[in-house]
Amino acid sequence: MMMRKLLVVDDEVDICDFVKNFFQERGYSVSVALNGEDALAMVKSDPPELILLDIKMKGMDGIATLKHIRDINKNIKVIMVTANEDQDKMDEACRLGACEYITKPLVLDHLERTVENNLKEIKV
Amino acid sequence: MNDKKAPSWVKLQNWFVEKLVTHDGGISPLPGGEKSLTRPVSREIPAEKYDYQLFLEKASRTMIRFKKPEHLIKMIVRTIDEQLHVTHTAVLLYKANKNSYILIDSKGSEGLKIPVGFVRLSAENPLVSVFDEKQSYLVSETGILRYEDVITGLRNRNILEQQPDLYDKLLLIKKQMDLIKANLCVPCYFKKDLLGVLVLGEKINGEKFSREEMGFFVTLANDAAMAIANAQLIENLQQKVGEVKDMYLREHRIFIHTSIALAAAIDARDPYTHGHTERVTNYCIAIAKELCGIPEMANYKNFRETLQIAALLHDIGKIGIPDHVLNKHGRLTPEEYEEVKKHSIIGATILHPIKELGDVAREVRHHQECYDGSGYPDGIRGNNIPLVARIISVADAFDAMTTNRPYRAKKSVEEALFELKRCSGTQFDPVMVSAFLLAYEKGNILSIGSSQQRL
Numbered sequence: 198m199m200m201r202k203l204l205v206v207d208d209e210v211d212i213c214d215f216v217k218n219f220f221q222e223r224g225y226s227v228s229v230a231l232n233g234e235d236a237l238a239m240v241k242s243d244p245p246e247l248i249l250l251d252i253k254m255k256g257m258d259g260i261a262t263l264k265h266i267r268d269i270n271k272n273i274k275v276i277m278v279t280a281n282e283d284q285d286k287m288d289e290a291c292r293l294g295a296c297e298y299i300t301k302p303l304v305l306d307h308l309e310r311t312v313e314n315n316l317k318e319i320k321v
Numbered sequence: 322m323n324d325k326k327a328p329s330w331v332k333l334q335n336w337f338v339e340k341l342v343t344h345d346g347g348i349s350p351l352p353g354g355e356k357s358l359t360r361p362v363s364r365e366i367p368a369e370k371y372d373y374q375l376f377l378e379k380a381s382r383t384m385i386r387f388k389k390p391e392h393l394i395k396m397i398v399r400t401i402d403e404q405l406h407v408t409h410t411a412v413l414l415y416k417a418n419k420n421s422y423i424l425i426d427s428k429g430s431e432g433l434k435i436p437v438g439f440v441r442l443s444a445e446n447p448l449v450s451v452f453d454e455k456q457s458y459l460v461s462e463t464g465i466l467r468y469e470d471v472i473t474g475l476r477n478r479n480i481l482e483q484q485p486d487l488y489d490k491l492l493l494i495k496k497q498m499d500l501i502k503a504n505l506c507v508p509c510y511f512k513k514d515l516l517g518v519l520v521l522g523e524k525i526n527g528e529k530f531s532r533e534e535m536g537f538f539v540t541l542a543n544d545a546a547m548a549i550a551n552a553q554l555i556e557n558l559q560q561k562v563g564e565v566k567d568m569y570l571r572e573h574r575i576f577i578h579t580s581i582a583l584a585a586a587i588d589a590r591d592p593y594t595h596g597h598t599e600r601v602t603n604y605c606i607a608i609a610k611e612l613c614g615i616p617e618m619a620n621y622k623n624f625r626e627t628l629q630i631a632a633l634l635h636d637i638g639k640i641g642i643p644d645h646v647l648n649k650h651g652r653l654t655p656e657e658y659e660e661v662k663k664h665s666i667i668g669a670t671i672l673h674p675i676k677e678l679g680d681v682a683r684e685v686r687h688h689q690e691c692y693d694g695s696g697y698p699d700g701i702r703g704n705n706i707p708l709v710a711r712i713i714s715v716a717d718a719f720d721a722m723t724t725n726r727p728y729r730a731k732k733s734v735e736e737a738l739f740e741l742k743r744c745s746g747t748q749f750d751p752v753m754v755s756a757f758l759l760a761y762e763k764g765n766i767l768s769i770g771s772s773q774q775r776l
Contacts, residue, residue, distance in 0.1 A: 214434070215434065304439035306496075
């Protein structure tokens, strides 16, 4: 079976490393982007099936990145990761086509389940 | 303990003690001086006989001095990580507002390094709830949860066949331990509350943790819990104090505004005295400014508050005076004047039941007394008239003279000042008259609020 492709976007290296390891150990192919621009380049060159996108990033933030991702590709699943439950931001993210959001600090099996469930909806 | 392990332990203990003293994160020096802590005790004592108890006592005494529990936890994690050669070390700390244990620090030379504040375990997580249940077959007598015990349990045929619930639970615990790669979970208790969990990975050299090491972890964890609980207690206390202070300020504001509203209600009944209360209050405050430092004022409990409220409410008794008297055009008959004179007693009677306003009621009662004893209602004289009443008396008279009344036109400011001086020592306390004149000279009487247009 083909490895499921994830992209982790977060400006904190520790978080990227941790999430990357976490999903690699569970059989995913994981790439990492430390900012919105890099994420967009990767979406263009080698689109993943699902993106874990941090909202609060230096430079282009998660919402702006999401907008640009949708300009390029309408099908990629995007899960927002956020430190505070800013309802307005969440609503905006949903309007822009994010499928779900996860609040930090997060529960690891919830993270795993959320990614799994969203990928199940994609037909291989 | 075997010889191979001993040196690293001694090293750890010395290093730990050193860190406790030199750590810059909010640690205050011990009253006994730092020497007692830094003295390299172990050099004289053979490693095998190192006194854990002594070390822990010192460590725990120092831990209490960390103002922020996060600093203490960081230090513990760093110490264990650098000295014990474990794949990774992490601390989960309980946060009541999230009902979760949040991973607040983590270090790993190998393997997993979990970002700070990124991961949490809910309070229902089997890895947390296992400690509440105190199941003897899960947790060895040190109170520690060991991965190998969980595995042993899962391999036990009896459990699989006869205790399927337990088997399922062990599976869940194993999964949770796998998620954060925990080899050892040490509960941090304060009294009966689980405040946190110290999570350790495997030793890099593959050895098992010794009983002594585990005992050390337990004591360390519980001491840390006590330090955390202390810090949280202080934090809560400070928050409570802040809340009480806010509440007091709020209630005080509400009270002052209620007084202002009441005063406005009195003013509204009498169109001729419109704004009277506000001006009198401002004059009183201006007088009090000049009185600063006189012993009578310094000894007066809650002087400013009493002055402000008494000035605002000095005429509240007019509520009990009939309209036809209060709003009468022309001079009052002797009977009517007697009626008006009742207002100071009525005012005091209204305020009297409010226990907190005891002084205010007294001051309102006497604001029409004269310094020579010719005033009302009690005819008291001199300094027997309470301080605030003597202040209000001057302010009240000045405003009455400088505003139009139904029965006479207003006097000029100069005339009014002359009157104050003339009646100083008879109607008014000379000290208050001087203070008023000083305030006037400084421009504090003219420049106050709405009174400016009136004068």
